[in-house]
Amino acid sequence: MSVGTDHRTLRELVADAIIQRIQRGELEPGTRLYEDKLAAELGVSRNPVRESIRALEATGLIEVIPRRGAYVAEIDHNDLCQLLEVRQILESHAAELAARNCTDEIVARLDHCIADGSDASQREDLVRAAQRHREFHLAIEDASGNRYIGDTVGPLRQRTELVFSMLSDQRSMLSWEEHRRIRDAIAAGDPELARQRTLEHMAGVIDDLARSAGR
Secondary structure (H helix, E strand, O other): OOOOOOOOOHHHHHHHHHHHHHOOOOOOOOOOOOOHHHHHOOOHHHHHHHHHHHHHHHHOOEEEEEOOEEEEOOOOHHHHHHHHHHHHHHHHHHHHHHHHHOOOOHHHHHHHHHHHHHHHOOOOOOOOOOOHHHHHHHHHHHHHHHHHHHHHHHHHHHHHHHHHOHHHOOOOOOOOHHHHHHHHHHHHHHHHHHHHHHHHHHHHHHHHHHHOOOO
């Protein structure tokens, strides 16, 4: 792997290299990732590989199992669709509550996620885009004022965020436009519209996931 004139960090470049191997099928679901082996193949030290694996865990592409190691995530489309259906209900309710509790600080937080996430998607920086995607939904959960929503969605998040990574090519900018419509409804203080926009966004993700599985 050659850094060349790329101004991104070594961790980001290594993460991209791992993502590309997963997308090309060179690293299949369930494959264990050995830091020393990846470091040797990519021509880097183990530290940026370790940092990249931690970053990619947040995208759902990699699963880190305590005392066992890091693995390429297994994909079960039916399981993911069912989990997304649960998130659809919870997050649409969170958006409804966020619209009732809307403040300038909430809107600014959502704007930052959308702006930086859109830019990351355009630059094909999957790790950063996935982080902003997560932060957008976390901001809405926080704004809802109901901590039990976050407590419930939390265990589902890492598994379902694999979908964002899987569908990044098809949905990248479309997804951020959908997020902007949710933001606009929340900023307008319209609970019903915020709920509807979130339902539509999640339904689109579920439909795209089903199509990607050939269902």
